[in-house]
Amino acid sequence: MDITKFRKKLERYLKGTANETESAIVEAWYKSYQDAEEAEIGSENKETVKNAIRQKIHKTTTTPVIKLKWRNYSVAAGLLLVSGIALFFIKNRGQATSEDIYTTLQTKAGEVKQIVLPDSSVMWVNSLSKVRIPAAFNGSIRNILLDDGEVFLKVKHNDAKPFRVNTHTLQVQVLGTSFNVKAYASIKHTSVAVATGKVAVSTAGKRLSFLTPGQELVFDEKTKAFKQNNIDISATQGWKDGETYLTQANFDELSLIVKNMFGLKLKAASKAVEQYQFTLRLKRNMPADDALKIISLIHNTHFRREGDEVVLY
Incomplete structure (x- = not known):
């Protein structure tokens, strides 16, 4: 973790100026320690813990970063900062947190796989694709990582926990809908097509568009430009059949x-x-x-x- 960058995200979050992506990162980080709190600390101490984490966040965002001469000291200082916060909530050294643990799924040429995700959403994975999937969605956002290839998803609706597909260039977020994401590295563009519901598409924390059924967004990875089209969604998802x-x-x-x-x-x-x-x-x-x-x-x-x-x- 880049401590300086994370400290700035925390500062913007507390001021209410963080963008959607930064807010999600901070909330997922906070949620992981909330889960540890539920497991380890009695209800009578709940408010004390909440106040403590706010104080630690405040301290993290206001304490100046001391630049040390040796690189290994800088790394050690960063690790101590993260470890100090984590140890407040985890009594035993080495105890697992609620962070998602990912498994990589890869498909071969001519192979299409259909799998059921931990939240009962369904995902089809196209040929020669690589996608990372968590064993459980423990954070505040249901994340999957599309490293290369194409997926079609039917996402189970959950107002409290948005679903996000992360590619190298785009973040595609929904509450519950069906959509296609194509992000093969060899063609240098990423496309998102919506079958049902509404999809938010962003890049580097900047919202590009909201897509509705029958709409597609194509993002050029070289120019960073994008275009939006009306399409026949049945043709876009035909590959899974x-x-x-x-x-x-x-x-x-x-x-x-x-x-x-x-x-x-x-x-x-x-x-x-x-x-x-x-x-x-x-x-x-x-x-x-x-x-x-x-x-x-x-x-x-x-x-x-x-x-x-x-x-x-």
Whole structure:
């Protein structure tokens, strides 16, 4: 934890000027020690503990940071600050806190997985995806981490505990709805599409938009710009049922789909082929050569297959 940055978040939180993301971080931190308090401290001391944590927060936000000469001293000072607060609520050294413990789920080419999350929400994970899932949602926000790939979620409604999907660039937050998040690193943009309910999309603590059913937001990771479109949501989530729809997709997007569905690396033989756009529907259970023939027909091209590599020319 960066102590200086966290101290500033605490200060803004107490002043009421923290943004949504900062408030969630502070509240999740505070909640973790609240849970420890419930388990370890009797009800007669409850108010005393609450006052103590407020005093410690106040002390953390008002005490100047002393810059020490040696790096290892700075690290030690940071650890002592965090440890001192934590030990106030945890009597026995080494006792577990209520922080979420994540498990990584990865899918292979041609593989789509459906899982039930700890809150009974349902998540579909597309091919060649990597997502981190907690064993239990212990904090004030139900968090999952989409490191790479695509997921579709049907989130169980909970007014008291928002649900958030975190990608490298976006935070997607809901109370209870169904939506799709696509964040493959190879295509350099992240998209969010809403099937039901309302979804808030933010980046670096800044709200970009609220999306409603049939709307999609596409965020460009290079330019940090975004656009919002009206879409056919059934096409966006078709992949979980074995069908993928592409509409004016560029070559990189097509290559990603071919790799996901068939485990093949699609390459362009020329710059001209790289500039083509593709509109088509592919089924996961169709033979790879049939899919490649369909792709070739769109621009009257040919393909050459060498092992797991395919050259379009």
